[in-house]
Amino acid sequence: MATAERQTAAEGIRLTPVRRRALEILLESHRAMGACEVLERLSQDGFGNQPPVAYRALDFLVEHGLAHRIQRLNAYAACHAPGQPHAPVFLICRGCDKVAETGTDSLRGALDDLARASDFTIERMAVEALGLCPACRAAEDAS
Amino acid sequence: MATAERQTAAEGIRLTPVRRRALEILLESHRAMGACEVLERLSQDGFGNQPPVAYRALDFLVEHGLAHRIQRLNAYAACHAPGQPHAPVFLICRGCDKVAETGTDSLRGALDDLARASDFTIERMAVEALGLCPACRAAEDAS
DNA sequence: CATTGACTTGTTATTCTATAACATAAATAA
């Protein structure tokens, strides 16, 4: 949160009340949340209760690297490393729905090479893996 | 299409009329199509005209590697290399909405390393990059 | 200070996407 404030101040963009609260909600939950779920929390706090209110706040956070969108789940999660440029990888467990944000430099390099080779300008990317976390795999193996 | 027939026959799974037609539709269009768009085409050919008809056929194709789902676009595209295991990368142009399927072994390796390190079992993955194709970048630079 | 223009928030209404639940039909296995 402090990082987010420093960053938005530095970039001269406005972390307004709704946006700030939306980020707090994502940070507090420690998991990926759907837009409608975020909207519900926002409206409880006195903000608007119509879809665009949540979508705009979340779009802003994603736009400025403060949150990520998990396409596969139609959900959003706060970024673990805002500011710092990275190619995040989301490991999504189909057993318990937990999402882990990770990433490696070698992956980043591989994607950069690919973009260069195809002359495609990559502006944003999403790497999402669906599978089983250690706990859920153990549970599945046991059954 | 011939590849798909050989593969389904070999695996003992059924490429039924709806599924076959759905794949043909994806192949004919040469682009990513939304489920509702596919449904429309299917119903024109005498198949059911309710959402589940399209979703089930598309799920089958994805399940068996005959098509990919482009999460960011909520759309589906026929696979360029069915049968052959690969970690596809989709380059999605935000200018013209075209989708290119590509991929590299180094990327595949980087993801495998990551999975091993985190003890996460990857079952399926999606790598999607949003940006500009050469043509659209040229157009944007000119303006 | 007053006004302009950019940005932000809120609301209404609509569209697109996806799934649950059930009934019927076809294919496969016993």
Next chain:
DNA sequence: TTATTTATGTTATAGAATAACAAGTCAATG
């Protein structure tokens, strides 16, 4: 044949996302 599975179709509902408009805020300019 009979039972079991698999696939198809329909109805109804839930969930996600956007378009379009109105109103408010804010900083800057004259």
